[in-house]
Amino acid sequence: MAQLYSGIDADKTVVLKSDQKHIAIRLGSSIAEVDGRKVDMGREPVRYLSHLYVPIRFLATGLDGKVAARDAKTGKVTVTGLNKYKDTFSRGTMGYSYMIRAAKGDLEITNAYTGQQNSIPLGMKDINVNTHDLGLNFKRTPKNLLIVSIEYTNRKTKAYDLYTLVFKNQGLIRKSIAHGLTEKHETLKPDGTIQLIDESQCAYD
Template sequence: MKRLKQVVAVIFMMSVLLPLGAKKSEAASKYVDLEIQWEDGRIAHIETLLKDGVTYGSFFSLGSGAGLLWEMEDDNTAILRSNEKRIVVHMGSTIAEVDGQEVDMGKEPVWYISHLYVPIRFLAAALDGEVVNRDTKTGKVTVTGLNNYTDTFYGSTMGYSYIIHAAKGDLEITNAYTGQKSTIPLGIKNMNVNTQDLNLNFKWTPKNLLIVIIEYSNRKTGVNDLYTLVFKNQGLIRKSVAHALMEQHEILKSDGTIQLIDDKNIRIIDDGSGNVLEVIPR
């Protein structure tokens, strides 16, 4: 009797540590190699799920790689979104929504070891790509042409956030403590993150001026548009825009001056006051 009680206790502990069905799920599923080729040139190799003859991709991982924000609207509804793209899937349903249109995925989403998976053919098409090959021997799947939908670029320094929304192309500055916002027009047009890079950098001068440097460059040609903003006590005092630069421009010089370049001139700016000391034609 004592021996029987011990056996029952062991079985009970195993049932707590290993939920019923977990073993069955393991047997019915396995990982295979997934090669992801993004439209912007990135290539990644990740493991993906093969279950009942269908290849699944990680909903949140691929969504994040596409620059989409993800969230659970409720226990049964998962969303990937940006200003340009919105993908919604529902647990227990093969019907998804892509940009407001219903799409039949063929199979329901699958939760597997803390990841949400959906059929890769559906997810690739929803991200404007396609499955181009599946190796019948290894199970490796290759997906090409996935788009990047990043539509917001962030930077922060000294209690202020600096945000550029692709749809507008302007710089929005927010005080993290008061929430007060201001907008500076930049005029960045036709922003395409699949072919262009956008970077925000910050430099402080010896006399406490803030220089915000925004580089918008074509990754294939190397042509670079340079936006330079100079702030004094959080107020904008100088702004310059130079288009189609082919080489880097040194803004903060070793002699303490600031050199602002635009399409016609280079202005030499005094540190501290922000006064123009000299204008040099390009």
């Protein structure tokens, strides 16, 4: 399902949007707008019981997909190639939220109680949720250091980029970045040692 936010404007225009996609559909008109372009849907949208119905072929095309099959008996329509357009990836721990916006690629840290924010550049770019998975994981060392691991994995090849950040009292003390890894890397060793990996491996306690 596409990660788009929806809302209706004062002029009865329904908008589906994210940082990467903008679809505007006006009630009473067959002409829609997709990323600034006028598109003829073929018919006007229908609003019924708080739901809005538009031609499936228009919506599929607007999300970079296509109608692959249609079953005349059941009415089932199969759509392939849809773009998710997911904007953010986030997780939280110990009163802080950690978020990565697809458009920026930086790690944004927010204190849930005070609202104070801090941004850490990661150098990530061209985040594509249709071909890759992005995961955030947290671990604490015996000395109460927080390890934030970010894995950006190619679904097809299974190769991944690993971004590792080490925090002490919410202050960043170490960061490492490794690209194109093919084997699983355990950052926190059983003896409490932190094993960072980038262009060269180094251990930190």
